[in-house]
Amino acid sequence: xxxxxxxxxxxxxxxxxxxxxxxxxxxxxxxxxxxxxxxxxxxxxxxxxxxxxxxxxxxxxxxxxxxxxxxxxxxxxxxxxxxxxxxxxxxxxxxxxxxxxxxxxxxxxxxxxxxxxxxxxxxxxxxxxxxxxxxxxxxxxxxxxxxxxxxxxxxxxxxxxxxxxxxxxxxxxxxxxxxxxxxxxxxxxxxxxxxxxxxxxxxxxxxxxxxxxxxxxxxxxxxxxxxxxxxxxxxxxxxxxxxxxxxxxxxxxxxxxxxxxxxxxxxxxxxxxxxxxxxxxxxxxxxxxxxxxxxxxxxxx
Amino acid sequence: xxxxxxxxxxxxxxxxxxxxxxxxxxxxxxxxxxxxxxxxxxxxxxxxxxxxxxxxxxxxxxxxxxxxxxxxxxxxxxxxxxxxxxxxxxxxxxxxxxxxxxxxxxxxxxxxxxxxxxxxxxxxxxxxxxxxxxxxxxxxxxxxxxxxxxxxxxxxxxxxxxxxx
Ligand SMILES: Cc1cc2nc3c(=O)[nH]c(=O)nc-3n(C[C@H](O)[C@H](O)[C@H](O)COP(=O)(O)OP(=O)(O)OC[C@H]3O[C@@H](n4cnc5c(N)ncnc54)[C@H](O)[C@@H]3O)c2cc1C
Ligand code: FES
Ligand code: FES
Numbered sequence: 008x009x010x011x012x013x014x015x016x017x018x019x020x021x022x023x024x025x026x027x028x029x030x031x032x033x034x035x036x037x038x039x040x041x042x043x044x045x046x047x048x049x050x051x052x053x054x055x056x057x058x059x060x061x062x063x064x065x066x067x068x069x070x071x072x073x074x075x076x077x078x079x080x081x082x083x084x085x086x087x088x089x090x091x092x093x094x095x096x097x098x099x100x101x102x103x104x105x106x107x108x109x110x111x112x113x114x115x116x117x118x119x120x121x122x123x124x125x126x127x128x129x130x131x132x133x134x135x136x137x138x139x140x141x142x143x144x145x146x147x148x149x150x151x152x153x154x155x156x157x158x159x160x161x162x163x164x165x166x167x168x169x170x171x172x173x174x175x176x177x178x179x180x181x182x183x184x185x186x187x188x189x190x191x192x193x194x195x196x197x198x199x200x201x202x203x204x205x206x207x208x209x210x211x212x213x214x215x216x217x218x219x220x221x222x223x224x225x226x227x228x229x230x231x232x233x234x235x236x237x238x239x240x241x242x243x244x245x246x247x248x249x250x251x252x253x254x255x256x257x258x259x260x261x262x263x264x265x266x267x268x269x270x271x272x273x274x275x276x277x278x279x280x281x282x283x284x285x286x287x288x289x290x291x292x293x294x295x296x297x298x299x300x301x302x303x304x305x306x307x308x
Numbered sequence: 309x310x311x312x313x314x315x316x317x318x319x320x321x322x323x324x325x326x327x328x329x330x331x332x333x334x335x336x337x338x339x340x341x342x343x344x345x346x347x348x349x350x351x352x353x354x355x356x357x358x359x360x361x362x363x364x365x366x367x368x369x370x371x372x373x374x375x376x377x378x379x380x381x382x383x384x385x386x387x388x389x390x391x392x393x394x395x396x397x398x399x400x401x402x403x404x405x406x407x408x409x410x411x412x413x414x415x416x417x418x419x420x421x422x423x424x425x426x427x428x429x430x431x432x433x434x435x436x437x438x439x440x441x442x443x444x445x446x447x448x449x450x451x452x453x454x455x456x457x458x459x460x461x462x463x464x465x466x467x468x469x470x471x472x473x
Contacts, residue, residue, distance in 0.1 A: 022334040045381075052376040055335075056356050056375065056376075067380060067381055069381045119358070119361060119371045119421070119443045120358060
């Protein structure tokens with residue numbers, strides 16, 4: 008059998024599979040976005056299989072052991088960009104401290120998809136409907152990007168600049184995602200609302216992390232952070248909602264208040280999966296359900 | 309620019325490699341290598357986009373959809389398609405006994421999805437089975453017989469009744 012591209016019948020596009028990050032970064036610096044980084048290929052191959060065109064030159068990240076590891080520290084866990092959703096869901100420290108990430112990883116498609124899908128691919132594919140970003144937003148994750156120029160870390164909440172646009176430069180690769188462990192007295196609440204459990208793209212998903220203050224009186228919100236999928240052009244945090252809830256008693260938050268705050272945070276659209284109005288109202292319901300869960304977890308309700 | 313790498317991996321116990329010509333372009337789908345070049349046609353193509361599981365195989369014991377795997381990523385791996393399972397695998401027997409196959413298109417992927425589950429969770433619950441097989445679509449059986457077959461195979465292979473492995 009001769010080495011031809013199966014799609015075009017021409018000599019295959021260059022395929023580069025470095026075993027060190029330094030080599031990968033040199034290739035990235037040289038060819039920038041002309042060379043496509045590939046990880047689990049669960050997003051990329053769907054497009055390649057559908058379009059009968061010649062494949063672009065490939066930078067295969069799957070041989071980089073340093074990008075695949077999951078390292079737990081005292082305050083956070085650092086997840087390599089090419090760690091699979093399956094390996095994240097199985098990790099004992101993540102299971103113990105970051106239950107929402109286990110839940111989102113286990114909803115990233117079927118088992119066969121989870122075995123291949125990487126966290127880095129889920130982020131870099133930059134779909135507004137992706138399942139792990141809401142959870143990463145709620146937990147306050149930070150991303151580490153590398154290039155031949157050096158390494159930088161940025162808040163994940165600022166990473167998505169617009170539909171399918173991110174702050175990653177053309178010569179950069181996503182190296183890892185650091186997720187801090189939440190404080191004591193938090194309630195983590197994650198829901199994906201879709202049509203069929205394993206595979207469906209979400210109509211809307213929300214992750215919430217609500218930290219209580221159990222002072223002398225009724226429990227109040229010390230801090231609340233959120234992440235939403237499918238309610239705007241990118242995965243969205245909800246900063247006005249977070250601000251408006253701070254300091255409020257958990258038992259005294261009403262629907263109108265949540266609706267008002269969320270109106271500024273979300274920008275849902277009508278599409279084939281759902282309508283904007285439905286998404287807004289489900290988003291409010293999900294926030295109220297998270298607040299209920301936090302109130303029930305408080306010692307004095 | 310950069311040459312395609314030398315590439316070798318194990319497929320159902322045999323070595324395939326770019327050196328002996330049994331692998332062409334690294335971008336080739338594992339599914340095409342199996343069906344068109346390695347004569348292992350037990351693996352089926354349904355959707356070609358990761359949704360149906362008809363093309364599922366095991367790579368290093370983990371279930372993957374071979375329509376979404378370029379062979380260039382498999383260097384050093386062990387690939388098992390349905391042809392690579394032992395003839396006496398209790399799952400195959402249980403599928404036959406339960407009437408869990410009709411047209412049979414989904415069956416190789418179903419059996420391998422179940423194999424991956426039982427290797428990890430030898431005594432699964434019905435919910436475990438449902439979740440493990442959620443990415444494998446069947447248009448014929450309505451699933452109930454498939455779930456029964458997997459649960460039966462787990463019992464057959466249980467302690468004291470060593471199955472195929
Ligand atoms: C059947 C099916 C079901 C699915 N279900 C879901 C679901 O329920 N929820 C969900 O969120 N997603 C789902 N997906 C989408 C997909 O599986 C995920 O987005 C997955 O996490 C992508 O990861 P990957 O490693 O396969 O990415 P790839 O396809 O390898 O890459 C995706 C993108 O990220 C870039 N990239 C990857 N890694 C890096 C890096 N380290 N640095 C820079 N760029 C990088 C690539 O260049 C590419 O643009 C599904 C896909 C399929 C086929
Ligand atoms: S053909 Fe691969 S999942 Fe359907
Ligand atoms: S037996 Fe026909 S698709 Fe399952």
